[in-house]
Amino acid sequence: MTHRVRPATPLALPPWLAHALRAQRGPVPWSAVTRGALAGGPLLIAALAAGHVSLGVVAVIAAMLAGINDRPGSRRASVRRIGVPALAGAAGLLTGTYAGEHLGAVALTLVLTVLGLLAGAVSAVGPVASGVGTQVLVTAAVGAGMPLPDTGWSRTLAFLAGAGWLLALRLALPTPGRLTGDFRFDGERAAVAEVYDAVAALLDATGTRHAVARRAALTAALDQAQDALAGPRLRRYASSAAERRLHAQYAAALPLAEAATALAWAGEPVPARAAEGPRRLAAAVRGANHTGPLPAPARSAPGLRALDDALLRAAEAFDGGEGGDLHTRRRSPRSVARTVIGAAGREYGLRVGLCFGAGAAVAQALHHTQWYGQHQHWYWLPATAVFLVKPDLGPLASRVLCRAAGTVLGALVFAAFAAVLPRPEGLVALVVLAGALIPVAARHFAAQTAVVTVLVLALVMVGGEPQASVGRIGETLLACAIVLVVGHLPVPGQRGGGVRARLTAAGDAAHAYLAHVLSGSTDRATRWTLRREAYRTLAEARAAIALATAELPALARHAEGADEIAATLERLVDTTTACAVHLDHTGRLTPEHLERLAELRDRLADRSDRAAVRLPDLPLAG
Template structure:
């Protein structure tokens, strides 16, 4: 009898898992040119404290410097930087003018707001993180600059990295306008994902390839959604990229319908999307495209989409912004103050507030001794308490291990490097390593720990490696306790809120397909929203599943709901393609839709989800 294979529990497996992918060399170069040179310039000018603030801002911006387009990076780096500058301003004046108890209450209130806003999305989460970290630093870090000077220095540090992101060419980008290399790569990846889905049609890999296509479309959608000087695309190159992205949407729809049918397609079907991907990357014409057989509605739709794409590539096509995904102020507030935002905000406020209270108590305790860096404790708690940064235990384990490793490394370096030149070199080296270290939380923590300790010493304070370890372990204990405390309302609010949004988006997409056959642009936009909302829900469910059982149980049943939603959206896509070709649905399509809607209603009831009522199937379809 064979023994069952040993598997690690999800919470431990997640802590050991690292992201894969090529080293982001362009971001590494930007990191090397950011915090280190800023600090060196300030030291040479005799304004070391100003350089420390700017370097901290550049470091936090470097953590957000992820692959993508230049214009999208304006929001991804700029919005958190503005929030951080505001937090530094508030924290500085609060720390100088109010006592320990009011300061703790103020930090707790800021944590409540920042946590609720963080539920809106990745950029809002980054803004919430920088707001809280900068608020704690402003309240506790002894610096000669006034509050408004610190805020301006913070903006200058983050703005310097953003300027590098906008100006420096990307490594390996040698064709076309280098300003749009991120957009070109993102759009080309969509066509490649379409080709891979066509290759996988009829195999067990089709579902995974369809998910990869969704991820590619999401990335391209974000890459093309950056700020513009005018309402419409501001250059011929940009308009062409918009047209190429728009041309990919019907291709993705046809490929999804073919994958839903489950029948293998001719091998040459994938050649067209691959040639389109090469044309995007090389800014060239597509040349002749191989047409697939036209024996089924989805194959005919694929053929028509290829012809449309060829025209869009050669002439520029219709650059309507079908990809735009804008959240109104109402929807943002609904997310922030909904069940997910409330739970998120309460958890962050409690963790940040308790850490600040403990830090203040230790700071004023005569028996504890001098506690100069009390702000480290709440600042560390921010990264540990944010649920979107990974499962709770995984965050704690990685943070503790990374801090210990980074502190030990710095203690060894500090004993041998010259000051301040050696410390400035360490800051520059760590700035370069941050983009590569972001693939694992422990590695990122180790690099940031070394960088922060170097900044502290450059500022004139003694070596603080062992204090840093103590503060981090104390923060880990606080966050573990707070993370498992019962909260008012239903737990798993973030997961449920995102899943409800996915269900509602799937219903809206289905209703449009069944009632408005002529508005294809609207259909593609709703399809994008449905798949994107589903991907966000899936990510939240996977994160919750990697928690300890005491927390993971609150998301039980949500994975089954997401699986039904996925099948419903796939089936709706297949129905849309069939309606385009024949004008009517087959009895098999109607039966499958009815079964999925019934199953979804049942699964939602079991999981305790409330969403908008499902659309009724009209008899005419």
């Protein structure tokens, strides 16, 4: 008798470890690499030539932090993404400098702890606010602990000069390959074109198992285009024709996205030629030229009629260059304040404040011991804790593993270079190389940590301090231990406030969108704006859930059931979109639409009760 040997099944890694090993993919961002190389090196060379090395070090630190926020997108959106955290960082540096000069260790620790509570609560608002919180705390620690001969105001001005230099490079340098012509709106063009390509991809996938993923990709493309177009309009009353055309092209993509989503909801394949029109529109956006004739799809169903109508409106918008101002995502001060003082802000702020304050207290207690050494800088420990405790940078266990591994690798690499490089020329070259590598290393937290460690240690030596690799490793491991302990401490109230807050916001947005559609309103601009907000808040909730479920089991259990609620809300918004398209072309809903809405309402009510998430009652009859 023979026995059949079953093939061994691969062992599944736990989510927290799998996340630590996962890296982003994509083409090399050569523009950001060029800016990184040109950011720190010239600033340091100018400071050495002028005899103000310490101010040069501060300016390079500012350029480094601005480079970390230098993400793909439009030039104007980068003004807020880089500039607002830089202004906050300058304020933190000034505050930390004067607090360090005039307060004792205990009072200084209390001030830094309170600052951590406030900055952590603000960080819960969104990505830019998170950058603000990070830079405030890092620069406050640097200002309080870095032994520099300069005044607080001179440090602050040097910091602003460093961040301003990186921002100027971001705004002025052309994109590689576009050295001629109008390159000011390259980021906006690429983002809007991606929306039309995503519409075409969703139409291709309609009726297949890939439709759900393609609809999510369309949402991501719309989010990126919305961000790209939401930068400051410096010429509000004399806006260029190219700028107006891009706004019109984005607005024209919204009804196309709506029609494609309704077709995907119906689940029936559409003719291949239906996707040809959006692809031609994408090519026209990228090339900044005319669309030419667009193939019209058959008008045999409401979704196809909506698609044909949207293509006609898009052609008119491309030719006329006029469109609605639908790109702006407006958040009232009241909603921001609710986020800051709500469950997410309180939980976030408490953990950041405890980690930052504990890091500062331990660092100052060890500052004069033999272990710490004469030349060590105590601000490294709390500054490291800030990056480790930020939940938007990844799950806690993943952050700790990546930070520890990256610091050890970066310190060893720097020690090897420091043994052979001439000073200061070799160290300046190392700063240039590390600055160029930051945009590439940003794909993985460990790689980014390694590159930043090399850059910071090089700056320390340029400033006249001895090689500090061993101290950097020790402080990072201490910060990892502090964050791991604080991250698993019980806190007042219910855990998982960030996830629940995102789900509640998504539920409110879905409710507003559905109520508008069922009201029979003919205001399509408002409908498309509400639809965008519904899908955007859902994407934010999905991201928060993905991070929460990749935590260690003790923390991941607080997000149980959240993914099911998000999936149901997504189906509800998809169904609402299908209802809107059907109402436009028939004036009434079918029994299938009503039955699906009622089913999703009941499912949401049941799942939200089990997961303790507050969702509004859906405006359905019967």
